[in-house]
Amino acid sequence: MTENQAVQQKSVRRNRIAxxxxxxxxxxxASVVGTQAATADGAAHSAPHRTAVAAPGLGSAHLVQSEDFxxxxxxxxxxxxxxxxxGLSACSGEETMHDLTKDKxxxxxxxxxxxxxxxxxxxxxxxAPTGTAAATWEQQLVALVEGCQDExxxxxxxxxxxxxxxxxxTARWYPAYNGDGTAAxxxxxxxxxxxxxxxxxxxxxxxTPAAVxxxxxxxxxxxxx
Numbered sequence: 588m589t590e591n592q593a594v595q596q597k598s599v600r601r602n603r604i605a606x607x608x609x610x611x612x613x614x615x616x617a618s619v620v621g622t623q624a625a626t627a628d629g630a631a632h633s634a635p636h637r638t639a640v641a642a643p644g645l646g647s648a649h650l651v652q653s654e655d656f657x658x659x660x661x662x663x664x665x666x667x668x669x670x671x672x673x674g675l676s677a678c679s680g681e682e683t684m685h686d687l688t689k690d691k692x693x694x695x696x697x698x699x700x701x702x703x704x705x706x707x708x709x710x711x712x713x714x715a716p717t718g719t720a721a722a723t724w725e726q727q728l729v730a731l732v733e734g735c736q737d738e739x740x741x742x743x744x745x746x747x748x749x750x751x752x753x754x755x756x757t758a759r760w761y762p763a764y765n766g767d768g769t770a771a772x773x774x775x776x777x778x779x780x781x782x783x784x785x786x787x788x789x790x791x792x793x794x795t796p797a798a799v800x801x802x803x804x805x806x807x808x809x810x811x812x
Contacts, residue, residue, distance in 0.1 A: 645694040645714035645782055649812065653700075655805035659792040661703045671695030673711050675728075676774050676787045677763075678735035678745065684711040684785075687727055691716065706772075706790020710806060715781045724783045728776040732761055732785070741766040745774060746796075751803055755779050755811035760803040762796040763789070773799030779811040 647669070653662045671685035671692060684695055692713035700708040715721035729748075738744040745761040752758075756779035763771045772789040773796065786806045788799055 645696050645712060647696055647698070649712060649782065649810050650696055650698045650710050650784075651700065651708060651786065651802065651806050651809060655802065655809065656700075656702075656708075657793070657798060657801050659704075660706065660798070662700050662708075663703045664701045666699045668697045668699075669695055671697065671711070671713060673697040673699060673709065675711050675785050676709070676732070677789070678774070679731055682731070684713045687731075688713050688715070688720075688724055691720065702790060702793070704791050704793075706788070706793055708786065708788045708793075708802065710784060710786040712777075712782060712784035712810065715783065718781055721778060721781045721783050725776060725778045728783065728785050729759060732759075732774055732776060736761070743771060749800065751775075751800070751807060753804065753807050753811060756807045758803050758807045760799055762799055770794045770796060773803075775799070775803040775806065777803070777807050777810050779807070782810050784810050 647667045650667070653665070656662055671688065671690075672683045674680070675682050675684060675687065684692070684697065693716055694714040695712065697711040698709070702708070713724065715724060732745060733748070735745045736747075743763060743765050745763050748759045748761055750757070750759060756777060758775050758777045760773060760775035762773040765771045772787065772794050774785065774787040777784040777786065784806065786802065788802050792798065793802065
């Protein structure tokens with residue numbers, strides 16, 4: 588494959604990002620087994636006819652909650668899904684945790700949060716049958732994210748990796764930047780024992796690296812709980 592063909596192929600994959608984001612926003616289908624609606628004060632209440640049941644080793648309680656968002660990031664609704672079929676990130680196109688793990692996880696959990704500032708947060712997690720499998724999936728997620736660090740001039744991209752450690756877990760988080768170099772949120776790969784996850788934050792006021800680090804810390808604490 589020539590260099591020009593490689594660039595064109597990569598560009599085509601990136602053009603699927605918008606479609607993937609729309610897919611995540613509309614993910615209220617038969618595969619959706621849990622929904623939460625956030626009130627104005629940020630507290631989340633489970634819809635009585637779609638209560639998410641925690642799967643062994645991993646459940647909705649291990650995902651980002653409404654109270655984890657920093658001041659100014661006001662969640663207005665969330666869709667929870669426990670089959671691993673939510674899109675992983677803007678970089679991954681339509682790939683899901685179910686795809687990445689080849690349906691080998693013992694449990695899946697994901698959430699798509701909508702913010703009142705036109706921003707959003709998506710998180711996808713899986714529980715591996717062994718620590719070895721978890722380590723492999725973690726490295727696959729890291730490779731996927733880092734594949735979007737080197738982009739053509741004028742295209743959005745992920746910045747350098749930053750390490751984060753809490754009791755029971757570790758993470759790599761990456762700030763995102765628009766083609767003009769302005770901060771545009773970020774993404775993180777998380778690992779706690781046999782649990783792995785990817786979380787991405789976009790939109791104001793969560794665009795800064797500090798906001799991405801904050802939500803990564805909250806997400807890692809949840810995953811490790």
